[in-house]
Every structure is written in C-alpha cells, then in structure tokens.
Amino acid sequence: MITLEHVSKIYHLPSGRFEAVRNVSLQVPQGTIHGIIGPSGAGKSTLLRMMNALELPDQGTVTVLGRELTALPETTRREVRRSIGMIFQQFHLLNNRTVSGNVSVPLELAGLPRRERLNRVRECLRFVGLEDKAGQYPASLSGGQKQRVAIARALASRPDILLCDEPTSSLDPKTTAEILEVLLHVHRTLGVTIVIVTHEMDVVRSICQGVSVMEDGRLTDAFTLERNEAEAGTSGIAGYSASYRELLLGGTEV
Numbered sequence: 001m002i003t004l005e006h007v008s009k010i011y012h013l014p015s016g017r018f019e020a021v022r023n024v025s026l027q028v029p030q031g032t033i034h035g036i037i038g039p040s041g042a043g044k045s046t047l048l049r050m051m052n053a054l055e056l057p058d059q060g061t062v063t064v065l066g067r068e069l070t071a072l073p074e075t076t077r078r079e080v081r082r083s084i085g086m087i088f089q090q091f092h093l094l095n096n097r098t099v100s101g102n103v104s105v106p107l108e109l110a111g112l113p114r115r116e117r118l119n120r121v122r123e124c125l126r127f128v129g130l131e132d133k134a135g136q137y138p139a140s141l142s143g144g145q146k147q148r149v150a151i152a153r154a155l156a157s158r159p160d161i162l163l164c165d166e167p168t169s170s171l172d173p174k175t176t177a178e179i180l181e182v183l184l185h186v187h188r189t190l191g192v193t194i195v196i197v198t199h200e201m202d203v204v205r206s207i208c209q210g211v212s213v214m215e216d217g218r219l220t221d222a223f224t225l226e227r228n229e230a231e232a233g234t235s236g237i238a239g240y241s242a243s244y245r246e247l248l249l250g251g252t253e254v
C-alpha cells in the first residue's frame with residue numbers, strides 16, 4: 001500500500017514560490033496497477049518521486065509498505081527505497097556498461113556477492129526476454145529493449161513496488177504494447193504494485209485498475225477501471241474536470 005496524506009511540494013524559483021503539488025491525498029492498494037494522468041506540468045512526476053522519497057514533501061506524509069518515509073532518517077529511507085524500483089521515459093541506462101552490467105548496478109550497491117549477482121542478473125534478463133543481449137551495450141539496443149533492461153534492473157532488488165515515469169512515451173505503439181505486456185507480466189507473476197505516470201490514455205485503458213487525475217498540482221478526480229471495461233466503482237472529488245473520466249469510462253455520468 002502506498003498512502004499519501006495531504007502532501008504538498010513547493011519549489012523555490014528565482015521568480016518566487018511555486019506549489020507543484022497541492023494537498024494531495026491518495027492510496028494505491030498493494031498488488032494493483034495505478035495510473036496518474038493529467039496535462040503537462042500538472043505535478044504527476046513530482047507526485048511519483050515523492051512515493052519513493054526521491055523528492056520530500058513540504059507538507060503531509062508518505063507511507064509506503066507500512067513505513068512512513070517522511071518520518072524516517074535518510075539511511076533508513078534508502079533501505080525502504082530498495083523495495084521500490086523505478087523506470088523512466090529516457091531509460092537512464094549507463095552507456096559504458098553492458099546490459100548485464102546495468103542490471104547488476106543495484107546488486108553491487110547492495111553488496112551482493114559476485115556469484116549471486118550473476119545468477120540474479122541472468123534471472124532478471126530472462127524474465128524480460130533479453131538473456132541473449134547480456135553482453136551488448138545500450139547503444140546497440142532498440143528503445144523497447146532499453147526499457148526492458150531498465151525493467152530488469154528495477155526488478156533486480158526484488159521490489160514490491162515499481163514506479164514508472166512515462167515508461168512508453170518514447171516508444172512506438174507496437175513497442176509500447178510489448179512493454180505493457182512486460183509490466184503486466186511483472187504484476188501478475190511477481191505481484192508487484194505498479195504506479196504509472198502517463199499522458200497516454202491507451203496505456204491507462206490497457207493495464208490500470210485505479211486512476212488519479214492531476215491538474216494544476218491538485219488531485220481532481222480518482223476512479224477505478226475494471227480491466228478495460230467501462231464499469232467500475234468511482235469516487236468523485238469536488239472540482240474535477242470530467243474529461244479524463246469520460247474518456248476512460250466511456251462517457252459515464254458523474
């Protein structure tokens with residue numbers, strides 16, 4: 001379970017104070033796939049980064065896997081963070097390390113002995129279907145293959161949660177579908193809770209069960225999707241714009 005309570009984030013810019021996330025509360029139940037959608041600049045990525053305390057809120061609390069991240073010292077936060085994998089739009093792979101080397105990074109940081117590391121790397125690459133690319137460098141891979149390496153790296157520490165920041169936004173539709181299949185495989189096989197920030201409605205439709213809509217730093221709507229079907233329990237929030245809900249629930253009246 002991921003619980004955000006009355007979370008706000010303020011950036012101090014030369015032009016003044018800017019509130020990127022404003023008093024957001026939401027819960028992501030364990031074992032679900034949750035989408036965060038909304039226009040550019042709405043605060044989606046900032047919200048996601050607060051879920052693993054890469055960014056700390058100025059107000060409010062973030063509780064992940066029963067630990068209140070906002071109340072922990074940084075050293076303990078780092079330990080909890082090992083249970084939370086993350087992938088990005090631009091993959092963030094190390095170009096000077098092979099595919100294996102990239103997947104090995106979190107295991108090296110965790111101090112895993114070499115033999116265990118090699119076994120785990122092989123296991124993760126097999127899981128994402130890239131065992132045959134182990135010795136190649138990222139530059140020789142397609143976008144979809146790079147994202148698979150990033151997923152394998154995120155899985156290496158056996159996380160309970162996977163945070164995905166626009167994971168398919170650099171990919172064509174066919175590759176997007178393949179990556180979503182991999183994420184579904186992660187969810188179904190490993191029971192990992194997944195949170196996806198995206199602006200692609202098809203991504204939400206294909207794999208999300210819960211949806212949060214953000215606009216101008218605020219959570220303006222939240223509802224559930226019954227696996228691609230326009231039938232679900234919904235919980236409206238005052239002041240939302242119905243457009244995302246209508247788009248995803250097929251014109252449901254609120």
Ligand SMILES: Nc1ncnc2c1ncn2[C@@H]1O[C@H](COP(=O)(O)OP(=O)(O)OP(=O)(O)O)[C@@H](O)[C@H]1O
Binds near residue numbers: 011012013043047
């Ligand atoms: N480190 C930072 N310093 C200052 N302002 C920031 C910082 N990070 C984000 N912002 C600002 O906060 C607002 C929200 O940014 P965020 O990236 O969370 O939005 P988003 O909804 O993910 O947008 P996009 O879909 O374009 O990625 C934006 O106006 C952005 O410029």
